[in-house]
Structures are given as C-alpha cells and as structure tokens.
Amino acid sequence: MNKTDQAIAELLDMIRSGQVAGGDRLPTEAELVERIGVSRSAVREAVQSLSFAGVLRVQQGGGTFVTDLAPERLLRSTGLVLELSGGDMLAELYAVRRMLEPEAAALAVERLTDAGIETLRSRVDAMRAATEPEAFVQADIAFHDTVAEIAGNRTLRALLDTLRSEATLGLIRRAREEERAEARSIAEHDAILAAMEQRDAELARAATLVHLAQGQHWLDSATA
Numbered sequence: 450m451n452k453t454d455q456a457i458a459e460l461l462d463m464i465r466s467g468q469v470a471g472g473d474r475l476p477t478e479a480e481l482v483e484r485i486g487v488s489r490s491a492v493r494e495a496v497q498s499l500s501f502a503g504v505l506r507v508q509q510g511g512g513t514f515v516t517d518l519a520p521e522r523l524l525r526s527t528g529l530v531l532e533l534s535g536g537d538m539l540a541e542l543y544a545v546r547r548m549l550e551p552e553a554a555a556l557a558v559e560r561l562t563d564a565g566i567e568t569l570r571s572r573v574d575a576m577r578a579a580t581e582p583e584a585f586v587q588a589d590i591a592f593h594d595t596v597a598e599i600a601g602n603r604t605l606r607a608l609l610d611t612l613r614s615e616a617t618l619g620l621i622r623r624a625r626e627e628e629r630a631e632a633r634s635i636a637e638h639d640a641i642l643a644a645m646e647q648r649d650a651e652l653a654r655a656a657t658l659v660h661l662a663q664g665q666h667w668l669d670s671a672t673a
C-alpha cells in the first residue's frame with residue numbers, strides 16, 4: 450500500500466470507528482501526519498481524494514470536516530466515474546438497473562400510500578403529455594425515482610439515480626425516437642402503476658422487469 454492509500458485507509462478507519470462522526474472537524478494536518486506516520490503530502494492527497502469522494506469537505510481557511518456522509522453525496526463521484534467510462538459500461542449500468550428497479554418496485558408496494566399512487570399517476574400523465582423527448586424521458590425518470598423514494602431505502606434510491614445516467618438515457622431516447630415506441634413505454638408504466646395500485650408486489654416487480662427488458666432491447670439496438 451502506498452503512503453496516500455495508507456492515509457486514506459486510516460482516515461476512513463477513524464470515521465468507521467466513530468472517532469470522528471459526520472459533521473465533525475478532522476484533526477489538523479500536523480496531527481494527522483503524527484498519528485498516521487506518513488508525510489504531509491500523503492495526508493494532503495488523501496484528504497483531496499476523500500473530498501472528491503464526498504467523505505470530507507475542506508473549508509477555506511477553516512479546517513477539514515467530515516461531510517454528512519449521505520448516500521447521495523457518496524455515490525455522486527461514482528456516477529461521474531461511470532458516466533466518463535462510456536462504452537460497455539453503459540450496458541453494464543443498465544444491467545444493474547434492471548436488477549434493482551424491480552426490487553425497488555416490490556419494496557415500494559409495501560409502503561405505498563394513496564398520495565404515492567397519485568404522484569406516480571401524475572408522472573405517467575406527464576409522459577403522456579410530453580411533446581418533446583426530453584420531457585418524456587424526464588417524466589420517465591421521475592416515475593422511477595418516485596418508486597425508489599417510496600421504497601424508503603436512501604442508498605437504493607441514490608444508487609438507482611446514479612445508474613439512470615444521462616448517457617444511458619440519451620441512448621435509449623434515441624432508440625425510442627427511431628422506434629416511435631413512446632406509446633408502448635407509457636403502457637408499460639401504466640402496467641407497473643396498476644400492479645402497485647393492486648398492492649401486488651410480485652406483479653409490480655414483474656411489470657418493472659418487463660419494462661426494463663424492453664429498454665435493454667432498445668439500448669442494444671442503439672449501441673450495436
């Protein structure tokens with residue numbers, strides 16, 4: 450392990466063990482050098498890396514703090530890495546999304562309220578009303594994000610948000626325009642909504658999988 454990696458590991462360990470908690474100020478650079486036993490530049494690089502990863506926040510002239518460690522924050526840099534990777538990564542991202550969205554739908558059924566149903570219905574209505582592909586895709590994303598929000602697992606929601614990257618959606622959108630398949634997509638969302646209204650978790654899971662599998666087909670044809 451090089452010195453920077455060692456410093457990163459030590460800093461993460463301090464957080465994991467609770468020596469410093471979310472929002473706490475980190476010991477000074479000099480103290481960290483002493484404590485970890487690496488050079489000042491290794492500490493500095495470690496702090497920079499962890500800032501990029503959303504774990505630490507360097508306040509100008511005011512020290513370094515642990516962030517709130519919210520999943521959305523921690524996964525943001527993952528999203529950036531995935532977006533920049535391109536190529537096969539898009540297909541992999543979509544495959545993971547295909548694994549997780551059906552589970553989110555099944556989870557959401559357990560916690561669904563009438564207000565949740567109304568919000569979901571308004572998302573599908575927005576898809577139906579969309580005149581531009583952009584608006585259509587945004588309403589589509591909003592539908593799935595609402596499902597994930599209702600599911601009540603912040604990490605799952607943040608992860609799915611990362612997976613529904615613009616790049617992936619852009620490809621799907623292009624495929625959709627070619628196939629003129631918006632009506633079909635709306636029907637798929639209606640099927641998910643109907644299953645959720647019936648409080649049928651299995652059916653919601655299956656309907657979501659069918660929808661995502663269809664998207665996979667478009668993605669494959671767009672990247673082929």
Ligand SMILES: [Zn+2]
Nearest residue numbers: 589593638660
């Ligand atoms: Zn969708």
